[in-house]
Amino acid sequence: MADDNEELLQHYLHGPLSADDLAQVSALAADRNFVDRLVRTVITHDFMRRRAAARRGLACSRQIHESFDSLVRLRADHSQGIGRRLVARPVLWGAAAAIVVASTLAVWLNSRGEHPAETARLASHVLPAATGIARFSRSVNVEWEAHARRWAVGDRLREADRLDLAAGCAELQFDSGALMTIVGPAALELRSMSAVELLSGTATTRVENAESGEFRVFTHSTDVIDRGTEFGVRVLPDGKTDVVVFEGEVELKPAQARGTEGYTARRLSIGEAVSTSGAGDWHRLVAVQSDAFPFGDAMFQYRRTRPPVIVGISDDRRSASSPKFYRIYHEGLSEDARAFVDRCYEWNGITADGIAGFLRNADYIATFNDDKTFDSPLISVELAVPATLYIFYDDRMVAPDWLVGDFEDTGFDIGIDELNTGVGPGVTVDQTCSIWRRRIEQAGGVQLGRIGPQKGPQPLPGAPSMRAMYGIAAQPL
Amino acid sequence: MDEASRQKQFLKLYVAAEPSLHQFLQILVHDPHLFDDICQAVALRLWEKFDTFDASRSVPFRSWARGVAAKVVQEWRRSERHAAAFLSPEAIAAIVDGFDRSLLGSRDLGEYLEVLEKCLSALPDHSRRLLEQRYAEELPFEEIARRTGRQLQATYKFLQRLVHQLGECIEARTSDQELLNQGRTNG
Numbered sequence: 001m002a003d004d005n006e007e008l009l010q011h012y013l014h015g016p017l018s019a020d021d022l023a024q025v026s027a028l029a030a031d032r033n034f035v036d037r038l039v040r041t042v043i044t045h046d047f048m049r050r051r052a053a054a055r056r057g058l059a060c061s062r063q064i065h066e067s068f069d070s071l072v073r074l075r076a077d078h079s080q081g082i083g084r085r086l087v088a089r090p091v092l093w094g095a096a097a098a099i100v101v102a103s104t105l106a107v108w109l110n111s112r113g114e115h116p117a118e119t120a121r122l123a124s125h126v127l128p129a130a131t132g133i134a135r136f137s138r139s140v141n142v143e144w145e146a147h148a149r150r151w152a153v154g155d156r157l158r159e160a161d162r163l164d165l166a167a168g169c170a171e172l173q174f175d176s177g178a179l180m181t182i183v184g185p186a187a188l189e190l191r192s193m194s195a196v197e198l199l200s201g202t203a204t205t206r207v208e209n210a211e212s213g214e215f216r217v218f219t220h221s222t223d224v225i226d227r228g229t230e231f232g233v234r235v236l237p238d239g240k241t242d243v244v245v246f247e248g249e250v251e252l253k254p255a256q257a258r259g260t261e262g263y264t265a266r267r268l269s270i271g272e273a274v275s276t277s278g279a280g281d282w283h284r285l286v287a288v289q290s291d292a293f294p295f296g297d298a299m300f301q302y303r304r305t306r307p308p309v310i311v312g313i314s315d316d317r318r319s320a321s322s323p324k325f326y327r328i329y330h331e332g333l334s335e336d337a338r339a340f341v342d343r344c345y346e347w348n349g350i351t352a353d354g355i356a357g358f359l360r361n362a363d364y365i366a367t368f369n370d371d372k373t374f375d376s377p378l379i380s381v382e383l384a385v386p387a388t389l390y391i392f393y394d395d396r397m398v399a400p401d402w403l404v405g406d407f408e409d410t411g412f413d414i415g416i417d418e419l420n421t422g423v424g425p426g427v428t429v430d431q432t433c434s435i436w437r438r439r440i441e442q443a444g445g446v447q448l449g450r451i452g453p454q455k456g457p458q459p460l461p462g463a464p465s466m467r468a469m470y471g472i473a474a475q476p477l
Numbered sequence: 478m479d480e481a482s483r484q485k486q487f488l489k490l491y492v493a494a495e496p497s498l499h500q501f502l503q504i505l506v507h508d509p510h511l512f513d514d515i516c517q518a519v520a521l522r523l524w525e526k527f528d529t530f531d532a533s534r535s536v537p538f539r540s541w542a543r544g545v546a547a548k549v550v551q552e553w554r555r556s557e558r559h560a561a562a563f564l565s566p567e568a569i570a571a572i573v574d575g576f577d578r579s580l581l582g583s584r585d586l587g588e589y590l591e592v593l594e595k596c597l598s599a600l601p602d603h604s605r606r607l608l609e610q611r612y613a614e615e616l617p618f619e620e621i622a623r624r625t626g627r628q629l630q631a632t633y634k635f636l637q638r639l640v641h642q643l644g645e646c647i648e649a650r651t652s653d654q655e656l657l658n659q660g661r662t663n664g
Contacts, residue, residue, distance in 0.1 A: 010633040013640060014618055017507045022564055029568035035575035037641065038504065043581040044644035046500045047593050050586065052612040206602070228614060228624070247606070248624045270626050296602070343626040344603050369626070418631060 005034055009041050132156030133193035134174040140300055142168035142184070163188045165201065169294060178215045178226075180205045181295045191218070198235050204295040206230040206247075221278025223258065225251040225265070232293035244273040244288055244325065246295075247344070254278045271342030271368050273325035284323035287313050290332055304331055309474045310363040312382030324368045333362040333473050335425050339416055340369040340469065346417045347392070347471065349425030350432060356412040359390065359435070364473035376469065379448045385476050386441050391448070392433040392471035399436075402449035407436035416468055431468060439477070448472070487527050491520070494539035497582045501543050504572050505550050508562050515553055519546045540577060547573050580648045589647060596646035604639055611636060 008024055011017050017025070028034045136155040144150045148164030151157070163170060165184030172180045176194040186201020195216040196203070207215045207226050215226040217233045222241040224233055229248025235241055243252060251265035255278045266282060268274060273285035313326045327341050335354060339345040347364075349355045365381070381389065391407060392414050393399060415429030440446055454467050498519065506512045523545055530541050547569050554563040564572070576582050581589065597605055607625060610616045616624075622632040 006634065006637065009641070010637040012504070013637055014633060015507065019562070022507065022562070026565035026568040029564065029571040032571075032575075035571050036578065039572070039575040039579045040581060040644035040648070041637065041641050042504050043497075043500045043579065044593075044640050044647065046496065046503065047581075047586075047589055047647070048608065048612040048640070048643075050496065051590055051593060052615075054590070206606075228610065228616075247603070270624065340626075418627070 005037075009038060012038065012042055013045055132158045132175075134172045134190060136170065137173040137179075138171040140169045142170055145187075157190055159190055159192060161190050171296075174215075176207075176215065178205055178207045179296070181298075183294060191216075198233055200235045200237070202232065202234040202293060204230070204232040204246075204293045206295060219255070219278075221255050222276055223253040223255065225253070227251060229270075230295065231268075232295075234292070240275055240277050242273065242275045242285055243268060244285065244293060245270055246293075246341075252276070252282075254280050256280070268323070269342075271325065271340070271370075272323045274323045282323065285325050286315070287326045287328055290327055290329040305361075306331070306476060308363060308384055309387045309476050310365060310381060310472075311384045313365055313379060313472075314382075315377035315379045317377045322370075324370070326368075327366040328363065329366065330363050331361045333359055333364045336417070337364070338366055339471060341366045342368045342370055343418075345369065345468075348415045348417045348427070348429050350413050350415045350429055352425055354425040355414060356410070356435060358388075358475065359414070359473060362390070362473040362475045364471065367469050367471060369469045376450045378450065379472075380445045381448065381472060381474070382445050383440055383443050383474060385443050387474040387476050389438045389440050389446055390473040390475075391436040391438075392473070393436055393451075394468045394470065395432045395434055396455055396467045398452035398455055399434075400449055400452040403436055403452075407438040410435045410437050414471075433468070433471065441477075483527070487524060490538040491523065491542075493585055494542050496586045497539045497576070498542055498546060500582070501546060501572070501576055502550070505547075505564055505569055506562075511553070511562065515550060518553070519549045522546075522549050537583070539582065543573055543576055580651050581644065584651065589651070592647050592650045593643065595650060596643050599646065600639070600643075607632075607636065608639060608643075 005028060008017075008021060008028070011021050025038070134157045136151045136153055136157060139151075139153060143166040145164040145166050148162070151163065151170070157163075157172070163172075163182060163186070165182060165186045167184045169184070170182045172182070174180070174193050178194065180196070181204045182188055183202040183204075186203065187199040188201070188203060189197045189199065191197060194214065195218065197218045199220070203217060205215060205217065205226065207228055217224040217226075219233060219235050219241045220239050222243065224231065224241075224243055227249045229250055230246040231248075231250050232244040232246065233241060234244075243250065245268045247270055249267055249269045251267055252274070253265045254276065257280075266274075273288055274282045275285050276282050308328075308330045310328050310330075313328065317324070325341060327338075329337065333347065333355065335348055336346045339347050347355065367379075383389070389407075390410075391403060393403060394416075395413075412435045413432050414435055415425075416431040416433065417428050418430040438446075448470075451467070451470060499516070502512065502516060502519065506515050519542075523542055526545055530538065532538070550563065550569060551566060554566070554569075563569075597608070600608075603625075607621060610621050610624070611618075618629060618632050618636075621627075621636075622629045625632065627635065
């Protein structure tokens with residue numbers, strides 16, 4: 001389907017349609033395929049809206065039935081003001097008024113349809129003490145501290161309950177909708193269905209239903225307030241707290257500011273990470289290992305086949321203003337691997353054949369795509385062993401001297417899936433990057449340069465840059 | 478049938494058909510003020526014409542109701558000064574046919590919402606999260622684009638693809654269920 005037609009369908013989702021749009025839809029209505037897509041899109045959009053409305057409402061079947069009965073009993077004298085503009089014939093007045101109300105009520109009834117999960121959630125809000133506030137949902141190789149309660153999968157946890165993990169991973173499902181993976185050794189105390197205190201160790205949290213409110217993680221030094229996101233918090237033995245944002249945004253407040261008014265919280269966005277002692281100091285975390293903040297199925301970590309190749313990364317970026325981090329993935333390069341820390345883009349094979357075989361399960365670094373500017377940082381990669389170092393360089397840009405001089409073009413390409421709707425190779429690939437390689441005979445640091453300018457006419461100031469930051473990968477020799 | 482029973486029967490059918498009718502009118506009418514008025518006008522017309530609806534015939538109430546609604550919209554299109562705010566008569570007829578063909582309009586809302594949950598749970602986390610941000614949290618597209626690090630246009634495109642993908646999933650699962658039920662009946 002042509003892009004213009006796709007754009008019309010998009011307009012139906014964020015509206016309103018202009019007169020021109022309507023004229024275009026009228027012209028395209030002879031195309032049965034377009035009409036079917038349009039109908040499917042609008043109906044599904046409406047289903048999603050009704051689902052959201054139902055989840056927001058605290059539906060009660062008795063209320064609905066009573067309302068329906070009273071509607072059926074409705075008579076003209078109950079609602080003569082409604083629909084006056086529309087009712088033309090007095091003989092229909094009584095029934096018509098009821099029907100006009102019915103048209104409104106029908107929307108209400110349908111949008112508040114009861115949902116068993118919603119009822120359960122409601123019950124847990126009303127009766128937290130009786131039913132608990134979170135469920136111990138999964139665990140992997142857990143060992144408990146000697147004095148600690150040993151929780152089992154399916155257990156309900158209440159306020160003030162603690163988890164004291166000596167080792168392994170545990171997952172908690174909060175009734176507020178938050179999901180948390182805790183990595184031992186760790187100690188955690190539940191404050192409510194939307195707040196915990198992390199005393200030690202690592203916890204990664206994702207809040208699925210942000211309509212249920214903020215989720216807070218308190219540590220000795222910092223309060224982390226979720227704004228609808230996925231984020232990791234790590235409490236170190238020296239009392240410092242590391243906070244890493246994988247999606248969305250969080251707010252940070254030093255513990256010292258608790259109870260004080262007027263303190264402006266620090267916001268941390270996707271791809272940013274800081275370390276703090278709680279005294280209002282914020283230090284950039286330059287690199288985050290992929291294993292450090294496992295979440296969801298990543299808690300079932302498979303056995304590595306070899307020691308890490310990439311062990312560190314640094315750059316010449318000033319840290320204070322934008323505390324972006326690099327994420328290092330050991331043996332992590334595969335189809336749909338996340339390409340950048342500040343975008344949800346993915347690496348994929350250009351065709352159905354997939355990513356070039358020599359790259360599979362390579363160590364790689366998710367860089368930040370915001371660095372796709374002329375003054376992109378000078379990056380230094382730390383290799384633990386002799387290795388082949390790969391650079392994925394966007395074909396829309398001129399290859400810079402350092403790349404042409406030190407590396408060779410393999411002739412293979414790798415794709416970036418910017419919309420990441422597709423799964424697997426060759427699906428919805430938006431950009432092509434050439435794969436360059438360099439043989440590094442000794443372990444140690446390797447200096448990389450800045451990216452080159454865009455090919456062809458340069459974008460006007462303020463116009464979006466049509467290019468991507470390069471990717472970095474390595475395989476042992 | 479006495480008046481009270483007739484009214485009750487109508488309301489029962491109307492409440493069940495309302496989601497489909499609402500979706501149908503969403504495609505045809507794009508002025509929010511006109512939309513409310515036309516929804517009410519359609520409800521009134523359906524009640525006026527209810528005597529002509531024959532429940533024993535093979536046409537379901539919601540299909541009959543869409544036909545009536547299309548006529549109401551055509552009348553408004555002719556009488557309103559701003560005919561440009563509506564689709565053309567041919568397009569309206571094509572949309573009526575599109576709804577009749579669609580697998581998403583023949584069952585009760587509750588059944589679709591159940592299937593929708595299954596389709597949502599099959600999506601990758603980040604896709605489901607984006608849908609939640611748009612529909613549950615009602616975040617503006619600009620905010621979603623900012624949080625997910627996408628361009629605004631890419632966010633529109635991504636959401637539209639996701640919604641369409643969900644629609645296809647619901648159709649496929651509904652159609653499988655249909656076949657299963659037919660198999661049970663035939664068997």
